[in-house]
Amino acid sequence: MPIHKFTLGSPGEASQPDAIKASFAEFFSMIIFVFAGQGSGLAFDKVADGGGSTTASGLIIASLGHAFALFVAVSVGANISGGHVNPAVTFGALVGGNISLFRSIMYWIAQLLGSVVACFLLKFATGGKVTPAFGLSSGVSVWNGFIFEAVMTFGLVYTVYATAIDPKRENLDIIAPISIGFIVGANILVGGAFDGASMNPAVTFGPAVLTWSWTHHWVYWLGPMTGAAIAAIVYDTLFISDSMHDPLTQYNDF
Template identity: 60%
Template sequence: MPVARIAVGNPGEASQPDAIRAALAEFFSMIIFVFAGEGSGMAFSKLTNNGSTTPAGLIAASLAHAFALFVAVSVGANISGGHETSAFALSSGVSSWNAVVFEIVMTFGLVYTVYATAVDPKKGNVGTVAPIAIGFIVGANILAGGAFDGASMNPAVSFGPAVVSWTWTSHWVYWVGPLIGAAIAAIVYDNIFIGKNAHEPLSTNDF
């Protein structure tokens, strides 16, 4: 991806009303997502006497995160573009490097889906299903990787719970993996499928 095509902005934009509204929209959308996703795990654990790590608990977490992200993206898309999407821990027998690979693969799938359904200028009517597609891929990834490393796919999702619980063991995994996976997906999709076509700014009609 050519560096010239990366929009960085400038410090003065931070005080603009639109930027402030977008930041607040992202903040509230992330609260919705993290509260519903992590809260579902806590509720399931309470109702099943710490059974959140069972197969049923994994399915419950997957559905809760999928639904919550669908809503978070939907409510934030018309203002900020909807970029969202317990402390995470590695399961026994899963090394930090195994977890990094998991996070790279899962985040690649998530960001690739975002590009295909929300960013690609040629997406057409597919953009209308972007929120549910993004929610579904997160839910599917949790089913695939949740039992191994918690399936974060987003540093913000793992950082908040880590601060609250003050649990930092292998926390670097949840930064390195998603950042690498997202970068690979962006480079691949941008250069192969979007190519030289100019990026078009998202509008309220894109979702």
């Protein structure tokens, strides 16, 4: 893809009101997503008297909880920040020239902090239950996990580009948050039993901080970021022409 689409931006963006508001929107959207999504797993585990989250029913609950939560989180942040709610989605938008590097950094900080805060809130609200850190299941290698995360995040970011970034999307605005939530829910049904199906470095980061467990943590960063970059390059190169490309505005308007 053309290198000129990558936008550095300037440090001055950190003091711009719209960038600050957008960062706060990402922070609160991430709290909503992680609290409801990860909380659904804790709730089902309690109802099932332990071990429930590892069963088939627990996987379905996790899928639905994350799909519903992400639909809402994306919707409430869409008009302010674009509703990324995921460092990998932000990276995909950055690769395609739809957001500047400096604003991306602001988003990443807000997203990571939001996840950590949500996990601490869950711990306090549940009387001490800790959101478990993401990890690979028995028999799943780090490269298996990497491929899972990369492919699942490719599908997520490809969906974001098709329904939220593509300037030809026309009347797909309402469909975008629904589609994004659905693809995450579907991917959890596929990869949840193998590596937890994160697709989101921030979602992995919060529990890791709370439990201080960093085993194979890099898989949940490198995999999603790789998948996001490939999806951005593929969609932007094949389906978004240079004449229709409008950096920094498209993803903030769905």
